[in-house]
Amino acid sequence: MKIENTIPCIVCKTPLQNLEYESQNGSNVEVHPMYGLHFTSYGHYGSTIFDPMGTGEKLDVAICDKCIMANLDIVRGTGRESLEVLKDLFADVESK
Numbered sequence: 098m099k100i101e102n103t104i105p106c107i108v109c110k111t112p113l114q115n116l117e118y119e120s121q122n123g124s125n126v127e128v129h130p131m132y133g134l135h136f137t138s139y140g141h142y143g144s145t146i147f148d149p150m151g152t153g154e155k156l157d158v159a160i161c162d163k164c165i166m167a168n169l170d171i172v173r174g175t176g177r178e179s180l181e182v183l184k185d186l187f188a189d190v191e192s193k
């Protein structure tokens with residue numbers, strides 16, 4: 098069953114359309130934002146607030162595409178280069 102709701106961008110608080118559903122492997126997907134990306138953390142050593150040590154607990158957040166593009170200079174990962182080519186196009190669309 099698919100449930101439509103909203104989740105705010107953790108940076109700018111813009112509400113994003115969100116879809117909750119059961120994936121093909123049977124796990125529940127709680128965060129699948131439109132016009133944004135979803136990030137999951139199972140915690141890790143180094144955090145002073147969340148390190149559940151293998152309990153399966155997790156945190157899910159959404160960040161809107163606009164905030165990703167506005168902060169692209171501090172984004173890391175192998176997909177970053179493909180976003181660099183979109184930066185000018187995205188800026189043009191946002192200014193209209």
Ligand SMILES: [Zn+2]
Nearest residue numbers: 106109161164
């Ligand atoms: Zn945002």
